[in-house]
Amino acid sequence: MDVNRLDFYIGLSLAVSSSLFIGGSFILKKKGLLRLASKGSMRAGQGGYAYLKEWLWWAGLISMGVGEAANFAAYAFAPATLVTPLGALSVLVSAVLSSYFLNERLNVHGKIGCLLCILGSTVMVIHAPQEEEVASLGAMANKLKDPGFIVFAVCVVGSSLVLIFAVAPRFGQKNVLVYILICSVIGSLSVSCVKGLGIGIKQLFAGTAVLKEPLFWSLVICLAVCISVQISYLNKALDIFNTSIVTPIYYVFFTTSVMACSAILFKEWLRMTTDGIVGTVSGFLTIILGIFLLHAFKDITFSRDSLPVYLKRGPQGFPCGQQPYVALPNQDLEG
């Protein structure tokens, strides 16, 4: 196995384990807060700080940190076109874990959504470009000087300034897309910085004196600025709009914007076959539909009468599709 392919698998494992940690962290935190509530402590929502004494809450925080670090590292090994879409798996992990540990019911849509996320991710992984594009900060600097990327970066900064100062004050409270667009567009720059820093840190471990390079510190500053803007506007969006709307839209916009940026910066699509491109796009669209199903119908309870028979279980608990549709009168199911 050549080094590039090994790198690809390291990056893939980091991205998947990052989703496990991040998805799990939500459950650990919530479990901790619920345990506190059952003990009668003052809840976080009421301004209490008792959660700082709860080890489950800390476990959640640490799990989140480990997850974010793994995600950061994944970008240093595998293409952004692969790592970013796999973020969908953390939504899936948290949905599955909450149905097991928090007894939050996952309805049929949720289950289909989870399956679709897995299928779409699988298809994307098969087709993702396997070559690592940049090996050193010097090579990264060359990529960043490419006219195509400079135009892209100027457009990104320009459009987000327009969004922040002209559009957001007037429409930000009314239209869910405004804040999410700001986060997503800026997010593509963060990922580029993360990618560059990851490569720098890899070089650092290999003994290169990257800390003396100005590019390294420019990337650190740029990343800090981008992430602060992102967090601030994501919080604004979550503050006004429901999580079940913000999460899927943000996933779609953020991932699309990262993939566009990565395509311009690394031109990885040029080296892909038509099949590879079609496969990657199909996988991405499948994940989007999965995320949509997971979220859009989260709070829907179907009335039993409107469900086809094989989706409801009668008193005898017939398994799926095991009973005739017309022969069984409705009262049998309800009684």
Place this chain on the structure above:
Amino acid sequence: MDVNRLDFYIGLSLAVSSSLFIGGSFILKKKGLLRLASKGSMRAGQGGYAYLKEWLWWAGLISMGVGEAANFAAYAFAPATLVTPLGALSVLVSAVLSSYFLNERLNVHGKIGCLLCILGSTVMVIHAPQEEEVASLGAMANKLKDPGFIVFAVCVVGSSLVLIFAVAPRFGQKNVLVYILICSVIGSLSVSCVKGLGIGIKQLFAGTAVLKEPLFWSLVICLAVCISVQISYLNKALDIFNTSIVTPIYYVFFTTSVMACSAILFKEWLRMTTDGIVGTVSGFLTIILGIFLLHAFKDITFSRDSLPVYLKRGPQGFPCGQQPYVALPNQDLEG
């Protein structure tokens, strides 16, 4: 482009156009019957034959015939592992056409289901084995003599005899799986016959005297027997159980059984890469989920209150995701 690849694309086009014709035929027939009903003629359900004078009904019948012929021909050019799953597209075509021409509403689930069928089919097409396995009836005869296939065929015939004579009389009326299993298992043999006959007819056009070969006529007889059994049990299933249950289950069982038979007969999976196998399976599972969504929630009407805001349109007709979730009171949407 080499001959095998050309064959593959001919088979693919035949399979796709077959789905267009078969999917369209349902709509033409129904449109014809509806037009008759509006003229006040006696309806088919009441024993009338006026539909024989309606050109739309005939167009539907011819369209169905053309579709089945194209499907038959597709098997002669492309692997069964590709042609059979693409049958899903006819379900999609008929769903889309009926929402346009018959004003049958396609709900959100239906739309997502259609998209998933397309995505899954795309992924399957990318990964399907592109080699044509058998070029002549002689080669086909050798494949049929393979011990693996003989064991498979004996199992198929044996298990369907058990199902027909022992299981069906006792459980056929109660369990939807019995009749469908019979059709699906026998269906795998029909497809093998169709494949052999298709190759024979191709040879016939090329000037080979296949009509003198006993194998050709054995395949014709075997196909006639298999198809009569299939049609008879499919009609029984449709008679007792609802179409929206029978169609998806039949699709899944029939396709799986054809793929198993094709794998044993042509061993096409042995020549596939791991990526190809994983991709084919992912695509197939995506189609299954799509078919499920198209059918399972067909008759569900959501109460507007239980839907998230971006799935319902208010009086101002806000496009998807354009309005805040919490800020808008419910009466604005209902008024």
